[in-house]
Amino acid sequence: MNTLFVIVFLACAALLFVSAPENFLTALLDGASKSATLCCSLIATYAVWLGLMRVWEDCGIARKTSRLLKPALKRLFQTDDNAAIDAISMNISVNLLGISGAATPYGITAAKLLDKTPQAEYASAMFFVLNATSLQILPTSLIAVRVALHSAAPNDIVLPILLTSALSTVLGVILTRIFIKPVQSHKVSAAKKQTEFFKTHRAGI
Amino acid sequence: MTHFFSLLIPLIFFLSFGYALFKKVKVYDSFTEGVKGAIPLVVSVFPYIASVTMLSKLLQASGLENYISHFLAPTFDKIGVPEELAPLVLVKPLSGSGALAVLSELLERYGVDSYIARCACVVYGSSETIFYIGAVYFAGLKRKSLPAAILIALFSYLVSIIFGCFLCRIM
Numbered sequence: 486m487n488t489l490f491v492i493v494f495l496a497c498a499a500l501l502f503v504s505a506p507e508n509f510l511t512a513l514l515d516g517a518s519k520s521a522t523l524c525c526s527l528i529a530t531y532a533v534w535l536g537l538m539r540v541w542e543d544c545g546i547a548r549k550t551s552r553l554l555k556p557a558l559k560r561l562f563q564t565d566d567n568a569a570i571d572a573i574s575m576n577i578s579v580n581l582l583g584i585s586g587a588a589t590p591y592g593i594t595a596a597k598l599l600d601k602t603p604q605a606e607y608a609s610a611m612f613f614v615l616n617a618t619s620l621q622i623l624p625t626s627l628i629a630v631r632v633a634l635h636s637a638a639p640n641d642i643v644l645p646i647l648l649t650s651a652l653s654t655v656l657g658v659i660l661t662r663i664f665i666k667p668v669q670s671h672k673v674s675a676a677k678k679q680t681e682f683f684k685t686h687r688a689g690i
Numbered sequence: 691m692t693h694f695f696s697l698l699i700p701l702i703f704f705l706s707f708g709y710a711l712f713k714k715v716k717v718y719d720s721f722t723e724g725v726k727g728a729i730p731l732v733v734s735v736f737p738y739i740a741s742v743t744m745l746s747k748l749l750q751a752s753g754l755e756n757y758i759s760h761f762l763a764p765t766f767d768k769i770g771v772p773e774e775l776a777p778l779v780l781v782k783p784l785s786g787s788g789a790l791a792v793l794s795e796l797l798e799r800y801g802v803d804s805y806i807a808r809c810a811c812v813v814y815g816s817s818e819t820i821f822y823i824g825a826v827y828f829a830g831l832k833r834k835s836l837p838a839a840i841l842i843a844l845f846s847y848l849v850s851i852i853f854g855c856f857l858c859r860i861m
Contacts, residue, residue, distance in 0.1 A: 512746045513748065517740050524732050596831065605833065613828065613840070614846075616818060618817075638846035645857040651761075
């Protein structure tokens with residue numbers, strides 16, 4: 486991200502320097518004020534959903550969800566570690582609501598705990614893919630942005646998003662199941678993929 | 691369908707608060723305690739949102755964005771994705787707040803209810819910040835399977851973009 490930021494920034498600055506240097510500061514200030522407005526509407530959304538989530542935690546709905554998801558998660562991650570499963574189910578529940586910022590603390594805890602389980606290679610990969618393919622049911626921040634911009638039908642996008650993220654999650658889980666099997670016999674091919682990956686993507690990160 | 695989702699959210703609140711009352715939770719105290727977390731959360735993402743918004747404004751003002759879009763347009767056209775989505779599709783795997791900034795730009799420029807805007811919303815809403823999650827969740831953990839997992843996630847992302855834009859066309 487650092488490399489990308491500097492390269493794009495300098496490229497733009499150079500272009501503007503040649504074409505319209507007076508627009509440079511205007512563009513920066515314009516961007517900053519846009520982001521301030523955006524953050525205000527985000528505070529509003531997060532206030533609503535984090536409030537609700539706290540109520541869930543306090544009245545035991547959160548713990549019940551975790552117990553409900555446990556059998557499925559046990560099979561998916563091949564682990565019996567209760568603490569890890571608790572963290573995973575909180576992470577998933579928050580993700581379903583579309584507040585990925587609030588999902589991060591649970592996600593980090595879950596990743597650390599999964600790393601210590603016997604099937605760590607597989608479980609970590611599965612947890613990553615599950616998070617990286619998005620599990621949203623209610624795209625809350627998105628609806629907030631649409632409401633703020635006076636959309637005629639702010640909820641119109643809910644169904645397509647639901648179907649699309651379901652597709653990407655199912656696809657991701659199946660591919661992980663096929664290519665990163667729960668048994669640790671794929672070290673060689675994983676290592677090969679790693680070198681390939683770094684060749685192509687180092688610049689991007 | 692839209693009507694159903696408009697009902698869903700009040701229903702969730704109604705049931706949650708009702709259940710909390712039944713469980714003798716002090717709903718007001720509990721709710722306000724949760725709300726307290728909103729500002730720190732937004733404060734922690736503000737620097738990233740602000741920097742990327744500034745960058746996206748620069749991209750626009752300098753005209754570089756147009757070059758990039760023109761360069762990618764044929765490829766995007768072939769897979770049925772509007773070329774205007776190019777910046778969003780590229781930023782999303784790297785930074786969620788950056789993508790949110792790019793998205794609100796697109797929504798303002800083309801109108802919230804336009805076809806492009808709906809596609810943009812679906813791409814934004816149905817995907818995740820693949821590289822960010824990899825960096826944050828697995829910071830310090832060295833698992834050999836992760837690079838393969840990132841490739842799987844990127845592939846699923848690509849498929850979901852194509853599928854999402856297709857859905858927007860027919861729905």
